[in-house]
Amino acid sequence: MASAKQRVCGTTTPPVPLKPMSRVAVCGGTFGNKMAGVYLAKEWLKDPSELRRQTFSATPFLVNPRAAEKLLRYVEKDIGVCFLDSILKSPDTHDTPYEEKRAKEINRLFGPKGSDEAYDLLLDMHTSPCNMGACIIVDNAQNYFAMHLARYVQKHFAVMKAPIYLNMSQKEKSGRITSIARCGIGLELGPVSLERLRAEDYKHMRTLINCCLDFTDKFNQGGMFPAFEVEAYQFSGLEMFPQGPDGEVSAMVHPKIQDHDFLPVKPGNPVFQTFQGQDIAYSGDASFCPVFANDGALFRSKAAFVKTDKLRFSIPAIQATAKSSELPPEKDST
Amino acid sequence: MASAKQRVCGTTTPPVPLKPMSRVAVCGGTFGNKMAGVYLAKEWLKDPSELRRQTFSATPFLVNPRAAEKLLRYVEKDIGVCFLDSILKSPDTHDTPYEEKRAKEINRLFGPKGSDEAYDLLLDMHTSPCNMGACIIVDNAQNYFAMHLARYVQKHFAVMKAPIYLNMSQKEKSGRITSIARCGIGLELGPVSLERLRAEDYKHMRTLINCCLDFTDKFNQGGMFPAFEVEAYQFSGLEMFPQGPDGEVSAMVHPKIQDHDFLPVKPGNPVFQTFQGQDIAYSGDASFCPVFANDGALFRSKAAFVKTDKLRFSIPAIQATAKSSELPPEKDST
Numbered sequence: 001m002a003s004a005k006q007r008v009c010g011t012t013t014p015p016v017p018l019k020p021m022s023r024v025a026v027c028g029g030t031f032g033n034k035m036a037g038v039y040l041a042k043e044w045l046k047d048p049s050e051l052r053r054q055t056f057s058a059t060p061f062l063v064n065p066r067a068a069e070k071l072l073r074y075v076e077k078d079i080g081v082c083f084l085d086s087i088l089k090s091p092d093t094h095d096t097p098y099e100e101k102r103a104k105e106i107n108r109l110f111g112p113k114g115s116d117e118a119y120d121l122l123l124d125m126h127t128s129p130c131n132m133g134a135c136i137i138v139d140n141a142q143n144y145f146a147m148h149l150a151r152y153v154q155k156h157f158a159v160m161k162a163p164i165y166l167n168m169s170q171k172e173k174s175g176r177i178t179s180i181a182r183c184g185i186g187l188e189l190g191p192v193s194l195e196r197l198r199a200e201d202y203k204h205m206r207t208l209i210n211c212c213l214d215f216t217d218k219f220n221q222g223g224m225f226p227a228f229e230v231e232a233y234q235f236s237g238l239e240m241f242p243q244g245p246d247g248e249v250s251a252m253v254h255p256k257i258q259d260h261d262f263l264p265v266k267p268g269n270p271v272f273q274t275f276q277g278q279d280i281a282y283s284g285d286a287s288f289c290p291v292f293a294n295d296g297a298l299f300r301s302k303a304a305f306v307k308t309d310k311l312r313f314s315i316p317a318i319q320a321t322a323k324s325s326e327l328p329p330e331k332d333s334t
Numbered sequence: 335m336a337s338a339k340q341r342v343c344g345t346t347t348p349p350v351p352l353k354p355m356s357r358v359a360v361c362g363g364t365f366g367n368k369m370a371g372v373y374l375a376k377e378w379l380k381d382p383s384e385l386r387r388q389t390f391s392a393t394p395f396l397v398n399p400r401a402a403e404k405l406l407r408y409v410e411k412d413i414g415v416c417f418l419d420s421i422l423k424s425p426d427t428h429d430t431p432y433e434e435k436r437a438k439e440i441n442r443l444f445g446p447k448g449s450d451e452a453y454d455l456l457l458d459m460h461t462s463p464c465n466m467g468a469c470i471i472v473d474n475a476q477n478y479f480a481m482h483l484a485r486y487v488q489k490h491f492a493v494m495k496a497p498i499y500l501n502m503s504q505k506e507k508s509g510r511i512t513s514i515a516r517c518g519i520g521l522e523l524g525p526v527s528l529e530r531l532r533a534e535d536y537k538h539m540r541t542l543i544n545c546c547l548d549f550t551d552k553f554n555q556g557g558m559f560p561a562f563e564v565e566a567y568q569f570s571g572l573e574m575f576p577q578g579p580d581g582e583v584s585a586m587v588h589p590k591i592q593d594h595d596f597l598p599v600k601p602g603n604p605v606f607q608t609f610q611g612q613d614i615a616y617s618g619d620a621s622f623c624p625v626f627a628n629d630g631a632l633f634r635s636k637a638a639f640v641k642t643d644k645l646r647f648s649i650p651a652i653q654a655t656a657k658s659s660e661l662p663p664e665k666d667s668t
Contacts, residue, residue, distance in 0.1 A: 033528075033630075042582070043609045071630055072406070129527035193463035193527040194367075195630025199586040199607045248376070252533040273533045275377045296367075296405055296529025 013227075015317035018145055020220040021120040021183070024058040025110050026051060026209055028125040030079060030177055031297075032067025035197040036189065036205040037125030050206075053213055055220035058123075063106065063177060066098060071195050073297070074099050080297075081175035088113060103177075111180040114171065121145075122181035123212055125205055128190035130292050131261045133161040134208050137178075137186030139169045141232060141313040146185050148225050148318055150232075152215040159204055163262050164232035165291055165308065185212070191259070194296065219320050227317045233262060233289055233308035241304045242272055242280060251280055253294040253304050261293050264310065272304070347561075349651035352479055354554040355454040355517070358392040359444050360385060360543055362459040364413060364511055365631075366401025369531040370523065370539040371459030384540075387547055389554035392457075397440065397511060400432060405529050407631070408433050414631075415509035422447060437511075445514035448505065455479075456515035457546055459539055462524035464626050465595045467495035468542050471512075471520030473503045475566060475647040480519050482559050482652055484566075486549040493538055497596050498566035499625055499642065519546070525593070528630065553654050561651045567596060567623055567642035575638045576606055576614060585614055587628040587638050595627050598644065606638070 026044065028037025044051055044060035051058035067074045075098055082103035088111075092101060110119045128135075134157055138146040150164045165188075171179045178184025187208055192201045219225065244250040251272035252258075257265060265271060266287045272280035292298055293305040360378065362371025378385055378394035385392035401408045409432055416437035422445075426435060444453045462469075468491055472480040484498045499522075505513045512518025521542055526535045553559065578584040585606035586592075591599060599605060600621045606614035626632055627639040 039583075039586075039609065071634060129530055191527070193525070195528060195633065196463055196628055197583070197586050197633065198592055198628065199589050200592070202586060202609070203611070249373075249531070252373075252531050252536060255533050258532055258534070275373065275536070277537070294530055294532065299529065299531065300405060 013316060015224050015319035016144055017321045018219075018318050019120065019182075020055070020320040020322070021145070021216050022056055022220070023119045024056050024121045024123070024213070024216060025119050025181070026058050026060050026123045026125065026213075027063050027177065028060075029065070029068040030063040030124055030126065031073045032064050032069070032075075033071050033073050033194040034125075034127045034192075035071075035195065036127050036192065036201040038062065038068045039197055039202060040125060040205055040209070050210070051213060053217035053220075055217050058213055059110075061106070061109075064099065064102060078297075079103055079177070083107065083113065083177050083179050084175040085113065085172065087175070106177065107180050113180040119181040120183060121216060122178055122184045123209060124176075124178050124184060124186045125209065126186055126188045127192035127194075127201060127205070128188050128292065128295060129193055130190050130295050131259045132188045132190035132292070133163055133262075134159070134204065135163050135165050135188040135190070135291075137165050137167055137188055138232075139171070139178075139184070140166050141234075141311075141315065143183060144315060144318050145183055145219070147230065147232075147313070147315045148219070149185065149212055149215045151228055151230055151315070152218075153208065153211050154230075156214070157208055157211045159207065164230065166232050166234040168235045187212070219318070222320050222322055224317055224319045227315060229312055229314050231310055231312050233291055234311050235306060236288060236309050237307045238298070238303040239271070239290070239305050239307055241299075241302050242274075243302060249299075249302055250274065254279060257290050257293050257305065259293070261291050261305075262289050262310075264289050347650060349558050349653035350478055351655045352553075352652050353454070353516075354389070354654040354656070355479070355550050356390055356554070357453045358390050358455045358457070358547070358550060359453050359515070360392050360394050360457045360459065360547075361397050361511065362394075363399070363402040364397040364458055364460065365407045366398050366403070366409075367405050367407050367528040368459075368461045368526075369405075369529065370461050370526065370535040372396065372402045373531055373536060374459060374539055374543070384544070385547060387551035387554075389551050392547055393444075395440070395443075398433065398436060400436075412631075413437060413511070417441065417447065417511050417513050418509040419447065419506065421509070440511065441514050447514040453515040454517060455550060456512055456518045457543060458510075458512050458518065458520045459543065460520055460522045461526035461528075461535060461539070462522050462626065462629060463527055464524050464629050465593045466522045466524035466626070467497055467596075468493070468538065469497050469499050469522040469524070469625075471499050471501055471522055472566075473505070473512075473518070474500050475568075475645075475649065477517060478649060478652050479517055479553070481564065481566075481647070481649045482553070483519065483546055483549045485562055485564055485649070486552075487542065487545050488564075490548070491542055491545045493541065498564065500566050500568040502569045521546070553652070556654050556656055558651055558653045561649060563646055563648050565644055565646050567625055568645050569640060570622060570643050571641045572632070572637045573605070573624070573639050573641055575633075575636050576608075577636060583633075583636055584608065588613065591624050591627050591639065593627070595625050595639075596623050596644075598623050
């Protein structure tokens with residue numbers, strides 16, 4: 001790894017010191033029809049012992065219990081946009097949607113967003129019908145802790161590919177739940193059908209979260225994590241569905257893109273297929289990798305997929321600063 | 335086919351005369367998150383020419399437009415239980431759910447249920463996350479027209495298996511939309527994730543419906559369809575999820591059943607897996623074939639799967655009576 005380290009600055013640099021992750025939370029059911037996360041959260045609420053590590057005990061919670069009960073994404077408003085400051089700081093009125101109230105409650109417990117009291121780490125469990133593998137969603141590649149965690153998962157979660165998706169989300173502009181913690185990471189397992197609690201998905205998500213917690217514990221124990229290079233898929237834009245004069249979606253995601261998330265698409269490649277069976281080629285001038293191809297949540301806003309650039313990043317070494325009184329003396333991580 | 339015919343009654347019997355299917359309807363979006371049907375209905379509403387045959391023109395319709403718009407199963411009440419006489423014949427009040435009103439409207443247009451004015455044939459397009467293949471849902475094996483249609487699909491729809499599921503539904507006790515027509519048949523394509531409009535599913539459903547219409551046209555033209563024997567999966571009961579003292583689901587469908595719809599399960603075989611990973615064996619005393627294993631709609635009522643008996647049926651020859659003035663002179667079907 002020395003050579004990778006040298007690539008960062010041309011010389012061996014000391015590890016970037018980062019605050020330990022003392023207060024850790026794991027949430028499921030941000031969308032109530034994504035069942036693996038819902039049921040893991042429920043089980044861990046009954047018995048959180050599996051979330052204990054030497055340096056912390058992660059707190060589980062169910063984000064949207066009402067939606068989970070009804071197997072719905074949400075009941076009144078998509079909670080994925082409710083963690084905006086403008087919502088979190090506004091007073092409740094008689095017509096405040098349930099999800100806004102719940103977002104405020106969660107923000108009081110695990111935030112407040114942007115404050116020193118906010119939780120250090122929030123792991124947000126999602127599943128998707130798209131072919132996501134065990135996708136790790138990080139805001140950007142400068143989130144070194146998250147990038148090291150992702151790297152650790154890529155090495156230790158052997159069940160499937162674990163691509164890193166950089167959503168380029170800015171905390172202050174984000175309505176996502178992950179924005180309330182100092183570091184929020186999404187885990188998106190797929191393909192997993194909505195509304196289905198599958199034993200294998202449940203097991204995979206459980207293993208995935210345990211893997212994230214193992215890394216966090218090792219990090220907290222103060223070991224140095226060496227620099228590395230890694231590929232990640234960085235958000236570059238949304239591709240909208242073709243639409244007819246009536247505003248209706250007039251074509252479908254092409255079978256060559258459907259289920260082929262993360263695989264490169266070149267200008268001229270087919271990206272859509274009309275209801276009559278005609279192919280529509282990509283008219284952009286640069287290759288991209290589709291992610292969340294034909295996701296229901298995107299479909300609601302007539303977006304077909306997220307376009308990403310596959311980029312290579314040099315991530316510097318990191319090491320936890322031993323600030324927290326909870327932490328044992330530093331020892332070498334493995 | 336002569337030998338199969340003989341098995342019915344021990345001798346060659348004349349074909350059962352059946353009324354032709356003059357008024358045919360094709361519907362999608364009974365559940366608004368089952369997208370192939372929703373979008374086929376929408377396309378055919380714009381241009382129904384594909385549904386024209388020599389002996390009829392099928393009428394397309396979208397069952398639940400409001401749910402389809404929101405990508406929801408339903409908005410106020412599951413329309414799958416709204417076609418009961420008790421609902422269809424009750425007057426609207428200010429708090430009548432949208433789906434009940436819509437059911438009444440559909441019943442006026444394509445029923446009334448149980449009357450001579452009811453449509454002859456209703457094809458109801460569904461998709462399911464379960465591994466259903468191109469499942470043909472028929473009320474019972476005495477519905478000879480439907481059984482012959484299913485047989486035709488099994489022969490001509492080469493893309494995937496097309497098992498016949500007999501739901502043993504009784505028209506007068508059924509709340510399903512198919513109960514309003516003289517003959518209602520469900521087409522359940524799967525595995526297909528909810529909320530996703532996939533080009534391949536759309537194409538398969540389109541081919542499937544065309545195949546059903548082709549058969550209906552051949553039948554209407556008066557040809558004789560010989561007797562045959564066929565296997566079908568007959569409803570025998572629902573298997574409920576194990577539940578904890580709090581009434582919560584306490585185990586998941588076992589990976590050996592999940593995605594293995596229609597494959598036999600014997601007493602003692604594992605059917606569930608707890609959240610801690612322990613297998614739970616089937617304690618019943620007879621083998622069965624699971625169908626709709628781990629379907630979201632069943633999950634809502636804490637049912638894990640439908641149990642069916644795989645049975646062999648002798649279906650007699652059929653021939654349309656040439657009552658309808660729309661019909662051309664009889665000629666031999668192919």
